[in-house]
Amino acid sequence: MSVAGLIGIGVLQALILLLVAPVFSGFSRVLRAKIHTRKGPPLMQNYRDLVKLMKRQEVVSEQAGWVFRLAPFASMAAMLLAALIVPMLAAASPLGVVGDLIFVVYLFAIPRVLFSLAGLDSGSTFGGIGARRELLIATLIEPVLVLVVFVLALLVGSTNLGTISHRVATGMMQLSLAFWLGMAAFAFATFVEMGKLPFDLAEAEQELQEGPLSEYSGRSLALVKWSLYLKQIVLVALFLALFFPYGSMINLSVVGVVFSLVVFLIKAVAFYFVVALLENAMARMRFMKAPAATWLALGTAVLSFVFYLAHV
């Protein structure tokens, strides 16, 4: 594939993800309402909220510094960069020259760190509590992500996202037990990173993971929400690119782009559907009990590594 074509695809998929992210989040809200046998908000409600918030005046605490003001912009930029690198429309990384799988995984740490810094910076107690919980979740989930990433990179022999995606999509890689266990651990980590139950209640946003957001308002709140929606869909795209890239375009063509876009949307809808079923089937967990659940994921990831070593 030509470089210009790849960059074009990258820009296209980043734009699509940016525009589509609020719909997907709205979709999970609708599903939750249906499961609760409520009527729920319309699918496009998130857009209305975002536009409304953009137009409102922003109120900032006097204690807040530049980190608080920069965080929404910078986290959206980081997520857009991830959206440019993840192979979504093609089985190749559009901006693979910028960074690889490890880089993308750590790119997801940027919004997290920024939000927790902003929570501290806001000077509000609530923001501070949210900030430290945010970082705790990070320390629990990041080892899982990184371990699975290493297992996958060892299996393929490369950390290039495009190479991994291509190998898996074309069946050039033997899908061993290590791969499946890694997939399970990565799916769990994705679930947690998406800010879902049992650690977070997305509609009571001030509660846990999104605590730092309680101080935001106006356009900053809109940007923060939008970048969280974007983070969710980019995470799903990353999961699909690594473990379920079937249907992605191998050779560059217009029909191929349209086809893989449709396939991607179907896969993403299916993923969100499963996530919605899971999150609504669970009770909320006490925050301090979170390690008990994440140890399981870490155990699975370690098992996957052991199976790789044993060539199972």
Place this chain on the structure above:
Amino acid sequence: MCANLARVQPIVVSNGWQVFPGSMAQAVVSPPLVALLLLGLLIVPWVLVAVYGGLRAGRRNDVAPWACGYGYSPTMSVSASSFDQPVKVSFQPFYWIRTLVDKPFRVIIKISHVALGTIIKFEPVVEKVVTIPTVRVIETAGQWIQALQMGDIRVYCLYIIATLAILLIVIFGGSGL
């Protein structure tokens, strides 16, 4: 140069803006591009805000923006120990080792302090009893021996003759000559 000495090809780990572990196919990261893209992409949220008229809405700084029923006070601020509390609780086993090891280590430190004190107390004793008298004896003896060297050439000759006489007596005294 080292590579030439070892007769191996130098391993290429960078190419322009990219860094990689010997082979581009394995892994690539380009720090300058990352910096440029992260800064450049800041434009996108800014444009979004501008398009929806967020720039006109402006910003208001408030001493107590959302204070409903309570005011901001320094006693409520987040402290370092409260910040790491969740980590301490969920990684208790690691910290447990620290508390477990703490007590024996304190005892060891105490013992070594006592040992150090004892050494400091007893070191001068050795010096007083052994070192200083020895030095004094040697110095006095040295002065006595020095006296031998001081004197006339005739006294030296007398010493030589006396030595000779003593040697003769020692060697031949026993044989009865």
